[in-house]
Structure formats: structure tokens, C-alpha cells
Amino acid sequence: MDNPWIRQNVALKEAHAELLTVTATRNHRLQATWLDPASGRQEQVTVDVSQEHFPSLTPMLPEVAWDEREIHDVFGYVPEGHPDLRPLLRTPRWPDNFRPLRDQPRARPTWRDAEPDNPALTVEGDGITIMKVGPTHAGVIESGHFVFSLMGENVLNLDAHLFQNHRGVESLLEGQTIDAVGAMVTRICAADTVSHQTNWALAVEALAGYDAGATLTLDRILLLESERVVSHLNDLAQIPAGVGFQVAHQQALAIKEDWQRGLQRLYGHRFLFDTVRPGWVASVDPENLLRLVHAIGRSWTPWRRLVEGHHGFNDRMAGVGVTTRAEVVRFGGQGVVARAAGKAFDARTLLPLYQDLRPVPVLESDGDVRARFAVRIHEVEASLRLIEQAAERLRRQTTPRDAHWRPPDEVSGQVVVYTESPHGLNVHEVAMDRGRVLRYHIRAATYRNWPLLAHAVPGNAVADFPLINKSFELCYSCTDR
Amino acid sequence: MSHIRHSLQIRHVDAGSCNGCEQELTALTSAAYDFQRVGLDWVASPRHADALLLTGPVSDPMARPVERVWAAIPAPKWRIAFGDCAAGCGVFQAAYGIHGGLPEADLVIRGCPPEPGAALQQLRDAMQAMAPHPDHTVGG
Numbered sequence: 351m352d353n354p355w356i357r358q359n360v361a362l363k364e365a366h367a368e369l370l371t372v373t374a375t376r377n378h379r380l381q382a383t384w385l386d387p388a389s390g391r392q393e394q395v396t397v398d399v400s401q402e403h404f405p406s407l408t409p410m411l412p413e414v415a416w417d418e419r420e421i422h423d424v425f426g427y428v429p430e431g432h433p434d435l436r437p438l439l440r441t442p443r444w445p446d447n448f449r450p451l452r453d454q455p456r457a458r459p460t461w462r463d464a465e466p467d468n469p470a471l472t473v474e475g476d477g478i479t480i481m482k483v484g485p486t487h488a489g490v491i492e493s494g495h496f497v498f499s500l501m502g503e504n505v506l507n508l509d510a511h512l513f514q515n516h517r518g519v520e521s522l523l524e525g526q527t528i529d530a531v532g533a534m535v536t537r538i539c540a541a542d543t544v545s546h547q548t549n550w551a552l553a554v555e556a557l558a559g560y561d562a563g564a565t566l567t568l569d570r571i572l573l574l575e576s577e578r579v580v581s582h583l584n585d586l587a588q589i590p591a592g593v594g595f596q597v598a599h600q601q602a603l604a605i606k607e608d609w610q611r612g613l614q615r616l617y618g619h620r621f622l623f624d625t626v627r628p629g630w631v632a633s634v635d636p637e638n639l640l641r642l643v644h645a646i647g648r649s650w651t652p653w654r655r656l657v658e659g660h661h662g663f664n665d666r667m668a669g670v671g672v673t674t675r676a677e678v679v680r681f682g683g684q685g686v687v688a689r690a691a692g693k694a695f696d697a698r699t700l701l702p703l704y705q706d707l708r709p710v711p712v713l714e715s716d717g718d719v720r721a722r723f724a725v726r727i728h729e730v731e732a733s734l735r736l737i738e739q740a741a742e743r744l745r746r747q748t749t750p751r752d753a754h755w756r757p758p759d760e761v762s763g764q765v766v767v768y769t770e771s772p773h774g775l776n777v778h779e780v781a782m783d784r785g786r787v788l789r790y791h792i793r794a795a796t797y798r799n800w801p802l803l804a805h806a807v808p809g810n811a812v813a814d815f816p817l818i819n820k821s822f823e824l825c826y827s828c829t830d831r
Numbered sequence: 832m833s834h835i836r837h838s839l840q841i842r843h844v845d846a847g848s849c850n851g852c853e854q855e856l857t858a859l860t861s862a863a864y865d866f867q868r869v870g871l872d873w874v875a876s877p878r879h880a881d882a883l884l885l886t887g888p889v890s891d892p893m894a895r896p897v898e899r900v901w902a903a904i905p906a907p908k909w910r911i912a913f914g915d916c917a918a919g920c921g922v923f924q925a926a927y928g929i930h931g932g933l934p935e936a937d938l939v940i941r942g943c944p945p946e947p948g949a950a951l952q953q954l955r956d957a958m959q960a961m962a963p964h965p966d967h968t969v970g971g
């Protein structure tokens with residue numbers, strides 16, 4: 351505790367700051383950036399790692415356990431005192447000295463001829479069964495590898511091996527020009543793409559000192575909230591599927607389809623890829639979007655009545671996959687998962703982007719599947735209202751749309767930016783040097799929520815895993831990068 | 832190829848996608864596209880599959896699992912690359928962690944992600960036209 355790196359970070363956590371990022375920067379330094387949710391101010395703490403090691407924060411702050419393992423894997427710096435320094439991204443196929451974010455020049459490694467699996471953490475004892483699921487799956491889902499320790503049908507432990515989809519996005523982004531970054535950042539994750547695109551735009555605009563005008567900002571709100579509707583509708587469709595409630599599943603998919611066809615007509619893309627760039631945003635006639643909101647309302651209201659009035663479905667969700675508020679706070683949980691357990695944090699309340707349209711965080715307290723389902727229902731309606739408000743304002747705007755600003759070629763500096771994606775607090779740490787990316791770090795909400803899922807599953811029947819998993823609906827691509 | 836004209840059972844594997852392709856594959860099962868009505872379906876085991884459908888640019892940890900799924904599918908069998916990443920022309924081609932898509936695909940469905948209506952049409956056309964790969968033994 352007498353180490354300043356530990357002391358300062360622990361003090362910020364105790365002062366209820368939210369951790370934005372902790373990662374290595376150039377010049378052998380680690381940097382932790384925190385956000386004060388009362389003022390919106392950022393605080394940074396740094397530590398020197400020129401001796402190749404640093405004191406691990408994990409024993410005091412378990413939420414950084416994965417960040418420190420990742421730093422160990424991709425930079426080679428050793429978090430001393432880390433209680434579980436198993437590889438996270440690294441697999442037995444990585445060459446011995448391969449440190450993808452540290453080595454210069456960047457090159458594709460010569461993979462070792464080995465199986466990609468890392469050792470699993472299992473429970474041993476009489477009557478215990480080990481069940482391995484993945485990385486390939488029976489249905490259409492992203493790739494993850496899960497190792498369950500079971501006693502009968504009860505889960506004793508879940509060891510989640512993610513990063514099967516690790517592409518090396520952060521490394522690829524290094525050295526790219528401003529024009530090249532957008533298409534890559536858009537495709538980090540389809541479910542949170544507008545949030546990722548907006549972060550990149552905010553980063554360049556902040557570094558160049560550009561102040562996005564009211565129209566640009568309102569158009570971005572339309573896109574961010576439209577994305578939340580797509581993503582929440584997807585998750586609201588998947589949760590009933592987890593208990594075989596096919597009618598609710600299919601009807602929600604139909605509403606999602608109508609919404610996406612509308613977005614395709616208006617913006618030219620069903621997931622809103624490539625709609626936000628530094629100094630620019632795709633814009634539509636607000637009248638058309640208002641019409642789409644209105645049309646969706648006609649199928650949404652009966653669907654909501656169906657799922658809320660179905661007692662069997664609600665009984666199946668209640669008390670399953672519980673995450674407590676204390677666990678959420680301890681592990682830095684974000685988004686729907688956190689708000690369903692009563693943690694009142696929604697980054698939109700801090701973003702200047704939303705001006706006075708700030709939504710009130712939607713809260714539940716039980717932290718179970720039902721609570722996560724309910725938060726999403728309320729958030730869909732809140733997003734539709736926000737779209738209406740922003741579209742109304744755009745309709746009344748008399749000033750012409752802002753001219754497309756082009757960032758100067760020489761953008762330099764380092765900045766930490768964030769938005770509230772459909773999955774929660776989504777953070778990008780961007781360092782630029784004369785118009786090229788020096789370092790790009792992406793910390794999505796799902797990265798913080800995966801360890802909470804692993805805590806929520808033990809004690810439940812293994813057959814409820816799909817239901818619990820779908821109620822978290824964590825994305826792999828944001829996490830694995 | 833009369834034995835596949837009316838049915839194509841598919842095993843899906845994600846190898847590093849951004850989940851956009853997966854969401855559109857799920858849309859194919861919804862009432863709006865209802866791909867089962869033309870004889871297409873996902874199967875839970877490669878042993879029940881006629882085809883492997885791959886999404887994503889093939890991340891290194893998924894390279895061997897993809898090979899194993901392919902080996903477990905009985906001949907005659909087909910490879911389908913779904914989306915630009917799997918087709919080997921996505922934006923992450925140069926990233927260190929990827930192998931660059933599905934080699935020797937029998938059907939390539941382009942798009943980022945492919946639009947489900949168009950993808951369904953391509954799958955239907957392919958069901959009519961697919962000939963067995965020259966080195967596959969045709970069973971039955």
C-alpha cells in the first residue's frame with residue numbers, strides 16, 4: 351500500500367471513480383485513467399516499467415486482473431504479485447518472445463505447431479464432471495471456449511477462455527493514417543459500431559481542438575440511439591430463445607428486422623457501418639426517422655404486453671444468474687448488467703454530446719435475468735424518445751448543416767474518450783503522432799462484464815447457462831479485438 | 832446433384848468475425864427470410880452437415896478448430912465463405928492474428944455483412960448449381 355501506483359489507484363476507486371483504461375504507453379510507462387462520475391473529470395496515474403515489472407493492482411482491485419494479464423501477454427511487463435498470471439490472449443502457438451504491441455517492427459509471427467488451448471481451471475473431486483463447450487458451437491454464435499466443473503447439473507465453476515477471435519486490431523491500427531482508421535474501427539464490433547466510430551471521431555476532434563456543432567451532435571445522437579435499439583432488440587429476442595419461448599423470440603426478431611430495414615433505407619446500412627467520421631456524420635431527413643419510430647411503436651407495444659404478461663417466462667427469469675451490486679462495483683461492471691443490479695452509471699449523463707437531452711439511468715435492483723431483460727425494455731423506449739427529441743430539434747434547426755470539417759494532417763497528442771455503447775461504457779485511448787496512430791487501445795464494457803458472468807453462473811443449473819449468457823449478451827469481438 | 836437440390840444442412844463456424852455476419856445469419860432463420868422453407872438449416876454437428884459456412888478472417892486460435900470441423904463433415908461437402916472477412920478481402924487482412932479467410936471456397940457470399948435477402952438468393956442458386964469438388968467422393 352505504500353507504493354504510489356497502488357495507493358493512488360486504490361484511492362480513486364475508493365472515491366467511486368470509474369476505471370476507463372489501464373495500459374502501457376510508449377517510453378516504458380503504464381497509465382491508468384479514471385473518470386470522476388460527479389464532475390466528468392479524468393485523472394491519470396502512471397508508473398515506470400523500465401525494469402520490466404510493476405506492482406500488481408489486482409489483489410486490491412480485482413477489476414484489473416484481465417488488463418494486467420493482457421499487458422503481460424502483449425507487452426511482456428510483469429505485474430508482480432498478480433494472483434493468476436495465466437495467459438489471457440497468448441496461446442501455446444505464440445513464439446516464445448512474441449510481444450505483439452512491444453516488438454518493432456510489427457510482423458506476423460511464425461506460429462508454433464501446437465494446440466491453441468491454454469490450461470483450464472477446474473474443480474477436482476469425487477463426482478465432479480468437467481464439461482467443455484466450444485470453441486465451435488452448435489448454433490450461430492461467436493466463438494468462445496467454456497470449461498464447466500459440474501456436480502450433477504449444478505455448476506461449481508466456469509472458466510471462460512475467450513480471445514479465440516483475437517485479430518490483433520490494436521496492433522493493426524498503429525501507423526495508420528486518419529483516413530484509414532475509420533473502416534477498421536467501424537468493424538471492431540457490429541453491435542457497438544456507432545459507439546466505436548463516435549469514439550474515434552471524438553478523439554481526433556479533441557486532439558485537433560475542433561468543436562462539433564449542434565447539428566452534427568444531434569445527428570450523432572440519432573445514430574447512437576438507433577444502434578442501441580438494434581442491439582437491445584437483438585438481446586430481447588435472444589433471452590426468450592434461451593427458454594424456448596419461440597413466439598416472443600420471433601416477434602422481437604421481426605421488430606428488429608423492421609427497424610434495420612428502416613435504417614438501411616435511411617442510412618444505407620443495416621448496422622450503421624461507416625456513418626460517423628471525424629468532423630462528419632451521416633444525416634437523414636428527421637421526418638423519415640420519426641416515421642420509423644412511429645411505425646415500430648405499433649409492433650413494440652403488443653410485444654411488450656406479451657412478454658410482460660407471460661408468467662411462465664417471468665418465473666423462468668426471476669432469481670437466475672444473479673449479479674449483486676457489490677460484485678458489480680468490485681469488478682467494475684458496466685452497462686445493462688450494472689444498472690440491472692442497481693449501479694446508477696450511464697456514461698451518457700456525462701457526455702457533452704447529449705447536451706440537455708441526458709437520459710436518466712434505468713435501474714433495477716435484483717441483478718437477475720429478469721432485471722437485465724427489464725432494463726433493456728425500458729432503455730429501448732428511452733432511446734426511441736431520445737430519437738424523437740433529437741429529431742424534433744433537428745427539424746426546427748434553421749441554420750444549415752455544418753460543413754464537413756477535415757482534420758489537419760498533423761494531429762498529434764494523446765486522449766482518452768468514451769461513449770455509452772449498447773453494452774455499456776466503451777473507451778478508446780488514442781495516441782497520434784503527426785496524423786498517424788501511435789497507439790490505439792480499446793476497452794469495451796464487455797471486457798469488464800465477462801468476469802461477472804463467470805461469477806453469476808456457479809450455483810445455477812448448467813441448463814440455465816444459455817439463458818444467463820444471453821441475458822448478459824456480451825460480445826466477443828469487442829473483447830477479443 | 833439432385834441429392835442437394837432440396838436441402839443443404841450447414842455447420843456455421845465463426846473465426847474472428849465482428850458479429851455482424853452472425854446477426855445476419857440469425858436473421859435468415861427469422862420469419863422475414865425463413866431459410867428453412869427452402870431446405871436450408873443449421874445443424875449442431877458437423878457429422879450432420881453438407882457444408883461448412885465460415886464467418887471471419889480466421890483468427891489463429893480458430894484455424895485448427897475450423898480444420899477439424901471440415902474434416903468431420905462427410906463427403907460430398909462444400910465450403911461457403913460468408914462475408915468479406917471470410918472471403919479474404921476484409922479490413923483486417925493485415926492484422927497479425929489472422930490467416931486471411933477461407934481457402935478454396937465453393938461459394939463466396941460477399942458483403943460486410945452480406946444483406947440477408949441477397950445471401951438467401953445466393954444460397955438457393957448455389958443449391959441448384961453446386962457440383963461436388965473434384966477430389967470429393969460422391970456418396971449414395
Ligand code: SF4
Pocket residue numbers: 537540847848849850851852886887913914915916917921942943944945
Ligand atoms: S465481413 Fe464485415 S460484418 Fe462480416 S465479420 Fe467481417 S467486418 Fe464483420
